[in-house]
Amino acid sequence: MRKVKVVLYGVGAVGKLIAKFLLEKENMEIVGAVDFAKDKVGKDLGAVLGIKKMFGISVSEKIENAISKKNADIAIHATSSYLKETYPQIKSLIEHDLNVVSTCEELSYPYFTSPALAKKIDTLAKQHDVTVLGTGINPGFVMDTLVIVLTAACQKIERIQAVRVMNAATRRLPFQKKIGAGLKIEEFKKGIEKKQITGHVGLTQSIAMIADAVGWVLDDIVVELVSPVIAEKPVESREIKVKAGHVAGLRQRAKGIVKGKEAIVLDFQAYIGAKEEYDAITIKGVPNIEQRIKPCIHGDIGTVAVITNIIPKVINAQPGLVTMKDLPVPAAALGDIRNYFSPKAFDT
Numbered sequence: 321m322r323k324v325k326v327v328l329y330g331v332g333a334v335g336k337l338i339a340k341f342l343l344e345k346e347n348m349e350i351v352g353a354v355d356f357a358k359d360k361v362g363k364d365l366g367a368v369l370g371i372k373k374m375f376g377i378s379v380s381e382k383i384e385n386a387i388s389k390k391n392a393d394i395a396i397h398a399t400s401s402y403l404k405e406t407y408p409q410i411k412s413l414i415e416h417d418l419n420v421v422s423t424c425e426e427l428s429y430p431y432f433t434s435p436a437l438a439k440k441i442d443t444l445a446k447q448h449d450v451t452v453l454g455t456g457i458n459p460g461f462v463m464d465t466l467v468i469v470l471t472a473a474c475q476k477i478e479r480i481q482a483v484r485v486m487n488a489a490t491r492r493l494p495f496q497k498k499i500g501a502g503l504k505i506e507e508f509k510k511g512i513e514k515k516q517i518t519g520h521v522g523l524t525q526s527i528a529m530i531a532d533a534v535g536w537v538l539d540d541i542v543v544e545l546v547s548p549v550i551a552e553k554p555v556e557s558r559e560i561k562v563k564a565g566h567v568a569g570l571r572q573r574a575k576g577i578v579k580g581k582e583a584i585v586l587d588f589q590a591y592i593g594a595k596e597e598y599d600a601i602t603i604k605g606v607p608n609i610e611q612r613i614k615p616c617i618h619g620d621i622g623t624v625a626v627i628t629n630i631i632p633k634v635i636n637a638q639p640g641l642v643t644m645k646d647l648p649v650p651a652a653a654l655g656d657i658r659n660y661f662s663p664k665a666f667d668t
C-alpha cells in the first residue's frame with residue numbers, strides 16, 4: 321500500500337505549519353506545492369519552510385506545473401478567506417481530479433452567501449469524482465461543529481450562544497495587525513473603510529451551518545459592524561505596545577434570527593491584554609448546556625490539526641461539496657493515516 325499523497329496550494333503562514341506537521345505523519349507525503357508569491361516560486365519547498373530537509377519539489381505558480389493529473393490524493397488549500405478569490409483555484413484543483421480541503425472561511429458553508437458558487441463547486445466535484453471541504457478552527461470547528469455536536473444531547477433548544485475570546489498577544493504579528501492592535505481609533509476606522517481590517521470572516525457561515533444542522537429556518541443573519549476594543553490601560557505583546565485609549569483589538573457579533581428572535585448569537589473577541597482566554601458555548605434548552613474551554617483553543621495549532629485530521633474523512637466521503645456537518649464525527653487521526661482507508665484504497 322502506497323503513501324497518501326498531498327499537494328499544498330498556498331504555502332503562507334498556515335500552509336507552512338501544515339507542511340511541517342505533515343512531515344511528522346506516518347505514510348503521508350507531500351508531492352507538490354503551489355504558491356504565487358515571488359519569493360517562493362522556483363524554490364525548494366524545504367527552503368520555503370526554512371528547514372534543513374530538501375524535498376526535491378520546487379514551488380510552482382500553478383497547479384498544472386506542480387503535478388500531473390491524478391498524481392495526488394488531496395490538495396490542502398490555504399490562500400484566502402473569500403470564495404470569489406479562491407473559486408478559480410478550487411476549480412483548477414478539482415479539474416486535476418484532486419480532493420480538496422481548504423482553510424477558505426467562506427467555503428466552510430457557502431450556501432447562505434454564495435449559493436451559485438456552491439452549486440458550481442458541487443457539480444464540478446461530482447463530475448470529477450472528488451470531495452471538497454472548507455474547514456479550520458473557526459469557522460470549521462469551535463463556533464459551529466462543536467456547537468452542533470453539543471446540540472445532539474438536547475430535546476429542545478431556544479437559544480444558542482458561542483463566545484470566543486483570544487488574547488492576541490499570543491498570536492503571530494500578522495494576526496495582531498489584522499485586528500488593528502496598536503492603532504488610534506481614527507486609524508482603526510480608516511482601516512475598516514479601506515477593508516484592511518475585516519474582522520472575523522466566517523460568522524455568517526457558522527450560523528448558517530448550525531441553523532441547517534438543527535433544522536431552524538433563518539429569517540436572516542445579522543452581522544454587526546466590527547467594533548474596536550479600547551485599551552483601558554497600556555497593554556503589550558512582544559511586538560506591539562498599545563497605549564491607553566488606543567485599539568487593543570476587535571470584537572464582532574453576529575446573530576441568526578429565527579421567527580423574529582435571536583436564536584444563534586456568535587461573539588468573537590480578539591485583543592491584546594484579554595485577561596481570560598476562552599471558548600464558551602451556552603445552549604438554552606432542554607437540558608441547558610454550558611461548556612467552557614480554557615484557554616480558548618489555539619487558532620493556528622487547531623487549524624493545522626483540524627485540516628490534517630479530516631483528510632481521511634474527506635477522501636472517504638461521497639463526491640461533491642461537503643461541510644463539517646455532513647461528515648462523520650471529527651476526531652484526531654493518530655498513528656498510520658492508512659488505517660483510515662480500506663486496504664485496497666491506495667494500491668496504485
Ligand SMILES: NC(=O)c1ccc[n+]([C@@H]2O[C@H](COP(=O)([O-])OP(=O)(O)OC[C@H]3O[C@@H](n4cnc5c(N)ncnc54)[C@H](OP(=O)(O)O)[C@@H]3O)[C@@H](O)[C@H]2O)c1
Nearest residue numbers: 330332333334355356357398399400401423456457458623
Ligand atoms: N478556517 C480557519 O479556521 C482558518 C484558520 C487559519 C487561516 N485561515 C485562512 O486561511 C488563509 C491562509 O492563511 P495564511 O495565514 O496562511 O495566509 P498567508 O500567510 O497570506 O498565506 C497565503 C499564501 O498563499 C499565496 N496565494 C494567495 N493567492 C494565491 C493564488 N491565487 N495562487 C497561489 N498562491 C496564492 C500567498 O501569496 P502572497 O503572499 O503573494 O499573497 C501566500 O503565500 C487565510 O485566508 C486565512 O484567513 C482560516
